[in-house]
Amino acid sequence: AQSVTQPDARVTVSEGASLQLRCKYSYSGTPYLFWYVQYPRQGLQLLLKYYSGDPVVQGVNGFEAEFIKSNSSFHLRKASVHWSDSAVYFCAVSATTNAYKVIFGKGTHLHVLP
């Protein structure tokens, strides 16, 4: 069965600092991987996704993530965060052969100090 673990429920960083939000997945095959962001009182927005190819994928607003198969990880990074990046970030996985089902992690609440 597929699963996603986001070990950090809450992360606080200062504006301008670099960021890494951790995500580990469990899936026996080659997964589709996603990062979503949820701003207050809004729906989920897709930040980036990995299907295949270059393991480093670029997303919106300067975010990127790296798929490391040997580590079953898909950590999200940003070189310099802005206060407006404060939100809840969800890592998600779906199977390539049963892609209707997207499995979400519990989310990481990012708080950026101005």
Added chain:
Amino acid sequence: GALVYQYPRRTICKSGTSMRMECQAVGFQATSVAWYRQSPQKTFELIALSTVNSAIKYEQNFTQEKFPISHPNLSFSSMTVLNAYLEDRGLYLCGARPGANSDYTFGSGTRLLVI
């Protein structure tokens, strides 16, 4: 662009009563609609997947008798929480997509509080 609207944004219902929530896709055809629930302190759990002209597929622990879903056309879906109790509270999220190889577009969710 592709947008998904959910309403109501939040609602309160008495224990044992039912509550209907709606999901509207704008700018694309919602061939498939997935309903998720995020209970307090938990992640999003898939309740069911509805595909137009196909049977609705419910996940384990969720049933049609408890969460009946309607998906009458390519822009609208609704789900009812029947006989709601405390454990049904949470954020109900609708995600829609035009086809199996497309990404989901999610709404803002309907937050259900049961008293």
